[in-house]
Amino acid sequence: MRLLSVRAVLLTVLTLLLTFGLAAFVVQYFDHAATWVEHPSNSHFYKEGKLHSLGTVYDRSGKILLSMEEGSIKYNEDAAVRTALMHITGDRDNNVETAVPIAFRSRLMGWNLLNGAYRFHSGRFNPGQELNLTLDADLCTTAYRELGGRKGAVGVYNYRTGEIICAATAPSFDPLAPPDFDRSPGQYEGVFLNRLFSAAYTPGSVFKLVTAAAALDHLPGAEDTLFNCSGKMQINNSEISCLAEHGEVTLKEALARSCNVAFAQVALELGAERLQEYAEKAGFNTALKVDGIYAVAGRINLAHAGKAELGWAGAGQFTTTANPLSLMAYVGAIGNRGLQVTPRTVADRNLLSRADLKAKKRVLSEDTAATLGQMMRNNTLAVYGEGNFQGLELCAKSGTAEVGQGEKPHAWFTGFLAREDLPLAFVVVIEGGGSGSESAAAVASKVLQAAANAAKVE
Ligand SMILES: [Zn+2]
Structure with missing residues (x-):
């Protein structure tokens, strides 16, 4: 009997510890997931500390303003558009704090809390890696x-x-x-x-x-x-x-x-x-x-x-x-x-x-x-x-x-x-x-x- 009750107590304690541990993890996960995933040491997204996969940003008429895949950044082909939109797309060294790639990093990286860092398949971007803006690039x-x-x-x-x-x-x-x-x-x-x-x-x-x-x-x-x-x-x-x-x-x-x-x-x-x-x-x-x-x-x-x-x-x-x-x-x-x-x-x-x-x-x-x-x-x-x-x-x-x-x-x-x-x-x-x-x-x-x-x- 005594042995049984000691075991019961031990099991209860272990169960409680497990429950608390899980709860703590879930809270931490929801709280810090973005920081963990977006940390420059995550090789899914970063190469040598720089983002190499971000997705595509479009203006209201579907013009590409910025696209970033496998290490190559593409901006709009028109220098006048690139210049006028630089405070929206950001520059290559991430100096513009209000730029969309910084503000919408998680969305562009294409990860979420349920699926994690899922990637695009068969050469097509996951729809999670697109961002459509209300801005008119020409205007x-x-x-x-x-x-x-x-x-x-x-x-x-x-x-x-x-x-x-x-x-x-x-x-x-x-x-x-x-x-x-x-x-x-x-x-x-x-x-x-x-x-x-x-x-x-x-x-x-x-x-x-x-x-x-x-x-x-x-x-x-x-x-x-x-x-x-x-x-x-x-x-x-x-x-x-x-x-x-x-x-x-x-x-x-x-x-x-x-x-x-x-x-x-x-x-x-x-x-x-x-x-x-x-x-x-x-x-x-x-x-x-x-x-x-x-x-x-x-x-x-x-x-x-x-x-x-x-x-x-x-x-x-x-x-x-x-x-x-x-x-x-x-x-x-x-x-x-x-x-x-x-x-x-x-x-x-x-x-x-x-x-x-x-x-x-x-x-x-x-x-x-x-x-x-x-x-x-x-x-x-x-x-x-x-x-x-x-x-x-x-x-x-x-x-x-x-x-x-x-x-x-x-x-x-x-x-x-x-x-x-x-x-x-x-x-x-x-x-x-x-x-x-x-x-x-x-x-x-x-x-x-x-x-x-x-x-x-x-
Ligand atoms: Zn007067």
């Missing part, structure tokens, strides 16, 4: 060309579905022929940075879209109020100035003519807390997550802003910074009746979580979005010129962001098309580009016309 190439060697970013996305069709950022280079970066460090400053996702700039007047939304919601009679602009305004010992004397203006006219004095008055009436609240609703201080990649958050902090600083903040200056992608998502929400659909670059629906596919957020009330949209439409008709955007039903706002004495301001142009058949929102930012309504608007015009033409063909 990205047009956008990159229109930047004309200037640093900056161009983004275009469908504000109903979230599909990003254009994501171009400069400077860039042909990954098959990398230049000698050290020979012209100025030209290639931050070359591995995807400026659409990973940069943040002083917003200048595009921020007036945030101040205006708060005014529409919280200042009674905001649309009929007349603001008086004598070209400048004294707050304590600081002066807020405009480029011209705007006289008596409504909120709509103040937005079209980008009157700093009117928007400073609006900001003072709203107060710091309210303006901060609307900026955060618009996406400031939150990093936008696109297909698992975090964009950089734009920043605003009005907690300790004095009166003059609050005035400047309302007009888009002060210490506030804006991320181009996040700003594009905000203007997309204005176009989409106040609902923001999270932008994405991946077309394969099975790769996106249900949460990703339904990621919609109310940013503005339907009424506020509609009024703000009409004000942006008026900007085009009254200032930017309908002729430059023929047939696009363009609703937009420009920005010319001062960045310091003696430096040329950054040029912004952002907005959306009020077209049921072409629901696109966009952003253009050019570092040191000067006037937003001139340089950035000209790039937007070319890229949006190209997008409209491509949509006709589709």
Whole structure:
């Protein structure tokens, strides 16, 4: 009897140990499988520490952007496409953190938790090793060309579905022929940075879209109020100035003519807390997550802003910074009746979580979005010129962001098309580009016309 009970206890202990061991392994497996499989010592995927089998990445029309098999990397055959898409495909030394081969490594490697590192057979890729993007390679190439060697970013996305069709950022280079970066460090400053996702700039007047939304919601009679602009305004010992004397203006006219004095008055009436609240609703201080990649958050902090600083903040200056992608998502929400659909670059629906596919957020009330949209439409008709955007039903706002004495301001142009058949929102930012309504608007015009033409063909 005694022997039997000792054995029973021993068996129980062993069974328990086995169970705990298995449980621990399963937990570790689900937790760390990706790290184990993707470790450079795994010879299924790596040769001499470099990936030699990754699969194929396509654009929205089926153009090959990148394919990697048995040690050979193939990019698109057109150098202009390779350059314009380099921040998406990455370079050969994996310097671009936001690049798809890094963000979607497991998918491209073609392994999963159930089957492990299964491989393609009889010369054909396993379907697990394909990745289809929403990007239009031709449109990205047009956008990159229109930047004309200037640093900056161009983004275009469908504000109903979230599909990003254009994501171009400069400077860039042909990954098959990398230049000698050290020979012209100025030209290639931050070359591995995807400026659409990973940069943040002083917003200048595009921020007036945030101040205006708060005014529409919280200042009674905001649309009929007349603001008086004598070209400048004294707050304590600081002066807020405009480029011209705007006289008596409504909120709509103040937005079209980008009157700093009117928007400073609006900001003072709203107060710091309210303006901060609307900026955060618009996406400031939150990093936008696109297909698992975090964009950089734009920043605003009005907690300790004095009166003059609050005035400047309302007009888009002060210490506030804006991320181009996040700003594009905000203007997309204005176009989409106040609902923001999270932008994405991946077309394969099975790769996106249900949460990703339904990621919609109310940013503005339907009424506020509609009024703000009409004000942006008026900007085009009254200032930017309908002729430059023929047939696009363009609703937009420009920005010319001062960045310091003696430096040329950054040029912004952002907005959306009020077209049921072409629901696109966009952003253009050019570092040191000067006037937003001139340089950035000209790039937007070319890229949006190209997008409209491509949509006709589709
Ligand atoms: Zn003014």
